[in-house]
Amino acid sequence: MSRGLGDVYKRQVLGGAEGTALSEVVGLPAALSFVTVEPATLEVSAVKAPEEGAGLIVRCWNVGREPVEGTLRLWQPFRRALRVNLAEEGVAELGRGADEVTLPVRGRQIVTARFEF
Numbered sequence: 001m002s003r004g005l006g007d008v009y010k011r012q013v014l015g016g017a018e019g020t021a022l023s024e025v026v027g028l029p030a031a032l033s034f035v036t037v038e039p040a041t042l043e044v045s046a047v048k049a050p051e052e053g054a055g056l057i058v059r060c061w062n063v064g065r066e067p068v069e070g071t072l073r074l075w076q077p078f079r080r081a082l083r084v085n086l087a088e089e090g091v092a093e094l095g096r097g098a099d100e101v102t103l104p105v106r107g108r109q110i111v112t113a114r115f116e117f
Helices: 005-012 022-026
Strands: 035-038 042-048 056-062 068-084 090-105 110-116
Antiparallel strands (some): 035 068, 068 110
């Protein structure tokens, strides 16, 4: 009888618990968004580690022609958020001790935020 990767995963990670979701085993929510953005015209183009130091870089762009007030929401609170340029150099502080930031975005503009935890 051949066993697939799913069988090995169930046996080793889930302890053989048939039909048990990973979220039930390790205490994760059934669904979780790493990063969410609003409004719909603001699209995420990159989520990555910074070139230098620790943290998280989130790059978005406004696909519409009209300016928007964009909201970036993370899965957990951050210590500090900075608006940075494409070289990831600080431009302005966006917020502290929250899980979301709001920033103005011109039509067709690319914006980058750096989050420190």
